[in-house]
Amino acid sequence: MAEPPPYPGRPRWVKAALLVAAVVVVLLVLLMALGGGRHGPGRHLPGGASELGAAAPGSAGGAAESRP
């Protein structure tokens, strides 16, 4: 059986997409770092971070009370 020809490499659009994805990831990491270093929905939820620390009086620091 003949050897297959060598792999020609990734097409240009894939290389461009990888570059764009890398730039987006770097930007997101920078935004996260500048925004306090935490990301994800957990930071908004009770016990996640201080954002709910300023919750309305009586809500005891957030929506834990409103959860079933």
Add this chain to the structure above:
Amino acid sequence: MMTMPPRLRKGALTAHVACSVGSLGAVAAFLVLAVTAMRTGDEGLARAAYPAMDVIARLVVLPLVLASLVTGVVQALGTPWGLFRHYWVLTKLLLTLLVAGVLLLQLELVSHLARGAASGSLSLGELRALGTSPALHAAGGLVVLLLPVVLSLYKPRGLTRHGWRKQHQQVA
């Protein structure tokens, strides 16, 4: 590889297109509600928007995105395209997985907002501050969900290393 007969293949493709485009529309509706909740001066409307966002996210967006993922995998494996042979198919898979993952992570926050809005345990200011995240993620999701549609229509050339090997094995 076992390929689907033409009739089944067309049915699977129809289901995949419907789920994919449907999820785009559902995310757009979610985004409109999120922006409305943040911008309106009517507190009642803002408080009503969050439970609606929760229902749309859980009962429309999530099922459609998961169905799009499943029908896409079926479509890829049941046709000569394969799942890992062409970069455009692989890219679509990765983008849909990304959307599904981010969506699953956002669901808890959206439910939290819905409960807080309905019960009054969160003030309007808190709802708006916390509601920024789902709005931004929905806007990003809309862009990311558009990419698979573009890839499906244009099908840009490019075999992965695995696809290259398989293609030449078949030729040999």
